[in-house]
Amino acid sequence: MAQVRATVSRTIAADPEKVLGALSDYRETRPAILTEHYRDYRVESGGGGEGTVVGWVLQATSKRQRDQLVDVAADPAGGLVETDRNSSMVTTWRVRPEGPSAATVEVDTHWNGAGGIGGFFERMFAPKGLARIHDGVLENLERRLAAHGRSPV
Numbered sequence: 001m002a003q004v005r006a007t008v009s010r011t012i013a014a015d016p017e018k019v020l021g022a023l024s025d026y027r028e029t030r031p032a033i034l035t036e037h038y039r040d041y042r043v044e045s046g047g048g049g050e051g052t053v054v055g056w057v058l059q060a061t062s063k064r065q066r067d068q069l070v071d072v073a074a075d076p077a078g079g080l081v082e083t084d085r086n087s088s089m090v091t092t093w094r095v096r097p098e099g100p101s102a103a104t105v106e107v108d109t110h111w112n113g114a115g116g117i118g119g120f121f122e123r124m125f126a127p128k129g130l131a132r133i134h135d136g137v138l139e140n141l142e143r144r145l146a147a148h149g150r151s152p153v
Contacts, residue, residue, distance in 0.1 A: 002112075006130035009106040010138040014145040016103035020095045022145060023080060023105070024049035026072070033140035037133045050074040054082075060129055079106075088112040105141070107134040 012019055022029045027047040034041060038056045046052035052072040059065045069085045079094035089111040096104045109130055 003110050004112075004127060005108065005110040006127040006134065007106065007108045008131045008134045008138065009104055010135070010142065011098055011102055011104045012138070012142045012145060013102050014142075015101060016095055016097040018145065019103040019105060019141070020079065022141060023093050023095065026052045026054050029141075029144065030054070033137055033144055035133055035136040035140065037136075044069070046072070049080065058133075060133065105138055107138065109134070 022033075025048065026043050031041045034056075037059050039059060041056045042054065044053040044055055047054075050073055053069065054072065055067075055069045057065055057067050066084070066089070067086060068089070070082045070091075071085065073081045073083070075081045075092055075094060077094055078096065079092060082091040082093070084090070089109060091107065091109040094106045094108070096106070098104055
């Protein structure tokens, strides 16, 4: 089994701490910025960053879906690590300050891919599709932070 990886990043014009705070808010901000690819979103416990357990169904394509139950941990590099209990998928959200009023958010997801011909197609197409999904979430985050300006997210 080869590891499959999807990575995307976006620079957002907002205070880096506010960006990380928004990403860490699994009760209000996270469900508000998810794309149509996520359904049945629920917070199992916590809701504020490290220690949170959250679940959803990720509908990557019309035929491919993953029922995920995710444990959230802090990333020492400045962000969050989401580890799916139901698969080998791990998603890391890193927030890198670009001065006092901007941050680059990188989303990196990796998992153990299938073998054989199915694995070949997974390695070929899944990273691009997942990167598009993550880019949509980052676009929604950027819009939400811009709309809220100086008020709490």
